[in-house]
Amino acid sequence: MHSAHRAPSRSPRLTTTGSAEDLAAGGAGTADRAPAGRWWSWSAWIAAGLAVFAFFLQISYGGRIDSDGANSALQAWDLIHGHLLLRGWDFGDATFYTFELPINGITQLIFGLGPRAAHVASALAYSIVAACAVGVAIGGARGASRAARAAVVVGIMAVPLLTIATTYTLVEEPDHPGTSVFLLVSALLVDQVGGRLRGRRWLAPLVCVILAAGQLGDATVLVVGVPAVVLGCGYRMLEQRRLRCADGAMVIAAIASVPLELAVRAIITHLGGYQEVSPKTSLASPGQWGHNIVVVVGVLRTLYGATVTPQTRLGLAAAVLGTVGLLAAAAGLVMVGARWRKSSRAEHLMVLVTILNLGVYVVSKGAQADGYREVAAVLPSGAALAARAVIPPVFRLARRAVAVAVAAALVALVPLAGAASRPHVGPALGPAPGDGATSPTAPLTAWLEAHHVTYALAGYWSASIVTLQSGGQVSARAITLVPRTDGTGYDVHVPYWETNSQWYDPAEHDARYVIAQTSGRWSAKTYERFFGQPAATYQVPGFVVLQYPENLLTKVLPMLGIGVGPKS
Secondary structure (H helix, E strand, O other): OOOOOOOOOOOOOOOOOOOHHHHHOOOOHHHHHOHHHHHHHHHHHHHHHHHHHHHHHHHHHOOOOOHHHHHHHHHHHHHHOOOOOOOOEEEOOEOOOOOHHHHHHHHHHHHOOOHHHHHHHHHHHHHHHHHHHHHHHOOOOOHHHHHHHHHHHHHHHHHHHHEHHHHHHHOOOOOOHHHHHHHHHHHHHHHHHHOOOOOOOOHHHHHHHHHHHHHHHEOHHHHHHHHHHHHHHHHHHHHHOOOOOHHHHHHHHHHHHHHHHHHHHHHHHHOOOOEEOOOOOOEOOHHHHHHHHHHHHHHHHHHOOOOOOOOEOOOHHHHHHHHHHHHHHHHHHHHHHHOHHHOOHHHHHHHHHHHHHHHHHHOEOOOOOOHHHHHOOHHHHHHHHHHHHHHHHHHHHOOOHHHHHHHHHHHHHHHHHHHHOOOOOOOOOOOOOOOOOOOOOHHHHHHHHHOOOOEEEEEHHHOHHHHHHOOOOOEEEEEEEEEOOOOOOEEEEOOOOOEEHHHHOOOOOOOOEEEEEOOOOOEHHHHHHHHOOOOEEEEEOOEEEEEOOOOHHHOOEOOOOOOOOOOO
16 A cells, blocks of 8 residues: 655745845835735825925926026917917027927916916926936835935935026926936836836837937937937947847937937928027037036036035035035946946936036037036936935845835935025016026016007017016017127117017017116117117116007018027
């Protein structure tokens, strides 16, 4: 009789996955797999995102909108009214056509044309940039470690908002920070080559379209984003020693995005759409590169908030937080470089974006200490790298992971709360800071509305902002002064960028008012030398309004040519 053999019973084997951060969190990833846990997790992320957006919105309200931002709002207003090609518009060297303008249009559908919609759009754009940076930062993490990384990203991106100058760049009118979205989203998608979306054939074409859309709005994507994808995925392709692979498809997609963008731009031009000033891409002499490197160091300190100015909230504490963030970003860059072969594709792209963006600025002619807007993508990229560099070792040392996440969130609240409590200087100003006259235009707008003035001419910084403040009730259109060669005064022209040529047709519009500054180049005397003596003169705080009996558009000289002559 054979004895029955029974297979030995096996106790369930405990398997743990994830990083050291997950282990420090005590297997925090398990709750994420439960439906209830997922619901709470998504609710927490949404609530946190809305809270950060609320802070950014309050900070944006504390700043100002000038005529650059007002023109972006007017461009968006045209978009949502069916003028998709923006016919008649002449842009500067960046259109922001594919990100900031649509966001402005969406907010205008809700709030109408005005400063409120512009502030909401600016805060929303920066929130999306921060969300994309968080998406890069939390890759591979779970549970409390994700929250801690997100808090680090938000904290680093909030510190520059303690200084009013960088606030204007980051959460006011479009000024290049939104371009980071195309770089960050491309990094997230490229990272999926070896992730959940592995083998998806639409992944590479989608990256191609995103990069092309980014180039249409800002040439930074062309000189930074496309090379970053080509180099990062090209390295992976060479490492695999395979030409036909997912990384190779990404390389082709990035290269193909360039002719795709050129084709779209050619179609827009052929159909009579907007024009754009060619970006300035001249190279500095090698002898100037050393000076530019010093300039870039100062630019980075300003961009990360690692300096103290008279307009910096929290003073030295803000500079300390900014310095810590900058050093953490540098540590993240070094960390990825030290373990390059083991780093993720997203990490590769963030390092390459940082190096390429700074490198292009170093070799460019005209690098300036206030050029932080030109390297704005370095802030969210560095924040994502910092989170991935700082949090893992902290979690390995910490006993309670949740406490680390809470501490990171509380630290992030310091710059958010400090910047949000800044006294308001808005909702709008006329000329940009440093341009001489900075009188608020709100009293001027109120006077024009009260006197039923529907069309007026003004200097660039006192024009479109009035149109925005009045909700389109007053059409204040920009004119620019060009010195005469004989030195006898100025001629009045249509500005060569950030304006619409359709605004100046004397058959469609009747311009009998001129808005002058109380003194300086844009004074009443300057305009009187060109237009003649007015029929009446009105004093408004900071401004002089000149009234004429005839339509002045018949006297305004045409644009000198796209990209020629002064903007203002």
